[in-house]
Amino acid sequence: MHDHAGHEGGACGADHAAATMARAEKLCRDRSLHFTKLRHDVLQAVAETGKPMGAYDIAERLSGPERRVAAVSVYRALDFLTENGLVHRIASRNAFVSCAHEHGAGEGLVFLICRSCGGIDETTSPEIEAGLGRTLERAGFRPASRILEVEGECGACHGRQGDDAH
Amino acid sequence: MHDHAGHEGGACGADHAAATMARAEKLCRDRSLHFTKLRHDVLQAVAETGKPMGAYDIAERLSGPERRVAAVSVYRALDFLTENGLVHRIASRNAFVSCAHEHGAGEGLVFLICRSCGGIDETTSPEIEAGLGRTLERAGFRPASRILEVEGECGACHGRQGDDAH
DNA sequence: TCTCCGGTGATACACTGTAACACCGGCAGC
DNA sequence: GCTGCCGGTGTTACAGTGTATCACCGGAGA
Numbered sequence: 001m002h003d004h005a006g007h008e009g010g011a012c013g014a015d016h017a018a019a020t021m022a023r024a025e026k027l028c029r030d031r032s033l034h035f036t037k038l039r040h041d042v043l044q045a046v047a048e049t050g051k052p053m054g055a056y057d058i059a060e061r062l063s064g065p066e067r068r069v070a071a072v073s074v075y076r077a078l079d080f081l082t083e084n085g086l087v088h089r090i091a092s093r094n095a096f097v098s099c100a101h102e103h104g105a106g107e108g109l110v111f112l113i114c115r116s117c118g119g120i121d122e123t124t125s126p127e128i129e130a131g132l133g134r135t136l137e138r139a140g141f142r143p144a145s146r147i148l149e150v151e152g153e154c155g156a157c158h159g160r161q162g163d164d165a166h
Numbered sequence: 167m168h169d170h171a172g173h174e175g176g177a178c179g180a181d182h183a184a185a186t187m188a189r190a191e192k193l194c195r196d197r198s199l200h201f202t203k204l205r206h207d208v209l210q211a212v213a214e215t216g217k218p219m220g221a222y223d224i225a226e227r228l229s230g231p232e233r234r235v236a237a238v239s240v241y242r243a244l245d246f247l248t249e250n251g252l253v254h255r256i257a258s259r260n261a262f263v264s265c266a267h268e269h270g271a272g273e274g275l276v277f278l279i280c281r282s283c284g285g286i287d288e289t290t291s292p293e294i295e296a297g298l299g300r301t302l303e304r305a306g307f308r309p310a311s312r313i314l315e316v317e318g319e320c321g322a323c324h325g326r327q328g329d330d331a332h
Numbered sequence: 333t334c335t336c337c338g339g340t341g342a343t344a345c346a347c348t349g350t351a352a353c354a355c356c357g358g359c360a361g362c
Numbered sequence: 363g364c365t366g367c368c369g370g371t372g373t374t375a376c377a378g379t380g381t382a383t384c385a386c387c388g389g390a391g392a
Contacts, residue, residue, distance in 0.1 A: 034369080034370075036370065036371085038370080038371070039370095054347075054348075055347090055348070055349080056346095056347065056348075068372090069372095070371090070372065070373070070374095071347095071348085071349085072349085072350080072351095072371095072372085072373080072374095073370090073371060073372070073373095075348090075349065075350080076370080076371080077370095080370095091257040091258045091313070091315075092257045092313055094347085094348060094349095094379090110298075110301060112302070112305060112307045114307075115310065121305065121307070123301065123305055125297055125298070125300075125301040127296075127297030127300060127301065128294055128297040128298050128301060129297075130293075130297070131291055131293030131294040131295075131296070131297045132276075132291070132294055132314075132316070134291075134293060135276060135289065135291040135293065135294060136278070136316065136318075139278060139287065139289055139321070140320070140321025140325075141278045141280075141287070141316065141318055141319070141320055141321060142318045142319045142320075142324050143316045143317070143318040144281065144317050144318040144319070145316075145317050145318070146314070146315065146316040146317065147257070147258055147313065147314070147315050148298075148312070148313070148314045149257075149312065149313050150298070150302065150307065150309045150311075150312040151309070151310050151311050151312065152302075152307055152308045152309040152310040152311070153307070153308045153310070154306070154307055154308075155305070155306025155307060158308050159306075200338080200339075202339070202340085204339080204340075205339095220378075220379075221378090221379070221380080222377095222378065222379075234341090235341095236340095236341070236342065236343095237378095237379085237380085238340095238341085238342080238343095238380085238381080238382095239339090239340065239341070239342095241379090241380065241381080242339080242340080243339095246339095260348090260378080260379060260380095
């Protein structure tokens with residue numbers, strides 16, 4: 001269902017970043033979109049980090065002695081990237097994560113946010129989709145978009161430290 | 167499944183507010199919590215409005231020539247109210263809505279946010295719960311909390327104005 | 333009475349996000 | 363080539379969101 005690297009915190013980050021950048025370049029070429037330097041850099045920063053980043057985190061990371069990137073520019077780049085499905089916004093964190101795979105427009109995405117490592121995994125579930133569809137129909141509600149974010153502990157983290165966490 | 171007043175925008179607001187306040191008073195009595203004037207007023211403001219309110223909206227509404235309520239006080243009251251399930255936070259809006267009914271702790275809540283009237287309905291669905299449970303288990307993820315918010319058009323709105331909305 | 337403690341008031345500050353305007357560079361069309 | 367348009371970026375300003383910190387107050391209990 002989801003074929004990317006899972007919780008990114010670790011060494012898989014480079015692969016994920018490479019895959020993300022490759023997909024972005026292809027996607028922009030196919031749609032004749034401008035994959036400018038700023039948009040490239042913003043996406044790369046998020047992809048390399050692998051964890052949710054705030055716009056100001058990104059701005060700070062891209063800024064240096066010779067270049068200053070203002071948060072407002074980052075927001076514009078993020079708008080572009082989210083519109084094209086290259087990054088996702090995590091509403092519960094006011095943060096953004098990169099995305100290496102394709103999904104059909106509103107096709108039900110589930111974000112799994114790990115409290116321990118701060119990593120985010122992303123998955124889909126036809127079961128949830130179906131259940132949600134029926135629930136909305138019962139309520140007479142016509143959906144346009146949705147967010148589903150789960151916070152907890154990822155498999156790697158509770159496998160690693162077991163029950164001594166508390 | 168959900169027995170309260172549905173999308174609140176209209177005349178049902180008063181009922182909803184009354185029910186909410188009654189539940190809050192009982193709950194605080196039962197748990198020996200301090201249902202102070204500020205907490206009462208904040209809850210009442212949210213319940214009467216029936217739409218999602220930002221903390222600053224609430225502060226403004228409670229403030230007048232003789233009383234000034236700072237946003238920071240509102241946040242503290244909101245913390246108290248959310249911890250006790252009297253209001254819910256809508257992550258996608260950075261806003262809060264009141265809640266007139268009981269739910270078991272993390273028992274799957276779904277928020278239906280109407281783009282037209284701005285009202286919020288709240289429902290639950292065992293189907294979604296079950297599907298989500300299986301999905302999380304497959305992913306090896308141990309959930310602690312979750313949010314599920316759907317934005318779209320409520321039954322009343324698309325019933326009323328049909329297709330001439332665009 | 334004194335102390336402790338939770339709730340509140342108040343100030344300050346950091347973070348998040350948008351509006352408005354100027355500039356710049358590429359790309360028609362002439 | 364020149365001109366005008368237009369999208370992307372830089373910059374400033376500002377509104378909204380949320381937290382940290384300290385002071386004060388009033389009730390409960392020693």
